Amino acid sequence: MTDEPDPHPDQPAHYPRLPTDTDNGLLLMISGPSGVGKTTITRGVERSIADSVFSVSCTTRAKTDADVEAVDYHFLSNDEFQKLIDKDAFLEWADVFGKKYGTRKKWVDEQLSRGRLVILEIDVEGAKQVKAKVPDAFGLFILPPSEDELLRRLKSRKRESDELIAKRFAEAKREIAEAKACNAYDKFLVNENLEEAIEEAIMIVKAARLAHAMHSDPNRTQ
Ligand code: 5GP
Secondary structure, eight states: OOOOOOSOTTSOOOOOOOTTOOSOOEEEEEEOOTTSSHHHHHHHHHHHSTTEEEOOEEEOSOOOTTOOBTTTEEEOOHHHHHHHHHTTOEEEEEEETTEEEEEEHHHHHHHHHTTOEEEEEOOHHHHHHHHHHOTTOEEEEEEOSOHHHHHHHHHHTOOSOHHHHHHHHHHHHHHHHHHHHSSOOSEEEEOSSHHHHHHHHHHHHHHHHHHHHHHHOTTOOO
16 A cells, blocks of 8 residues: 655645546545444445545454455554554544544545545544545435344344444444534435435435535536
8 A cells, every 4th residue: 555645745736637537526424333234335325426436444453354455444553554643644543443444645635636526434533533624525424223223233243242232332322422413424314225225325425416516616507
């Protein structure tokens, strides 16, 4: 992974223009508690919007058999992650369940400058940091239909111990309360039925992008 910090952070970075570049960049943050279906919804949005790109985060958590390096995450040691923090290479980073997760600033900047829909799948703490730095970033938070249903889904994944499920459930309730209380999210979407939630998320994102483009250029008609 190459992610050197910008040597001239005070000047706007210049990326050679590509034929596919547009002025339609939007930073999209998708969050939600574990078990809510957010990864499936995120990948659904990514697949259906042609110029979208998914930000592969850096993490210090252990790679599982289901993970693919550089597709799901860049798996880093604590030292490697700390070096990137020291170099101010992250747009945001947070501690989630005792492991660090962070979004590479330079990569996001370049994709936005190319007019892409840049998708971050991050936690509430990270979303708050992004919204403070990039106020026109769009935040979408995925909610379970009810707390009981969330607990049922967490149990049905059968990949964690009862103790860990209880921890994730408590954390989920705390995260939902915090998401509603902070101003990082523009929309809350209830995932009652996965297929419908994906379709709704795609519509929300397309509308947000149009609104963002109109706001950036009021003379624009489409
Ligand atoms: P998991 O390890 O289960 O893939 O992710 C755990 C949590 O970390 C999820 O809530 C996920 O959204 C969050 N996460 C993943 N990448 C990032 C990131 O770059 N920044 C922040 N703040 N959270 C992240």
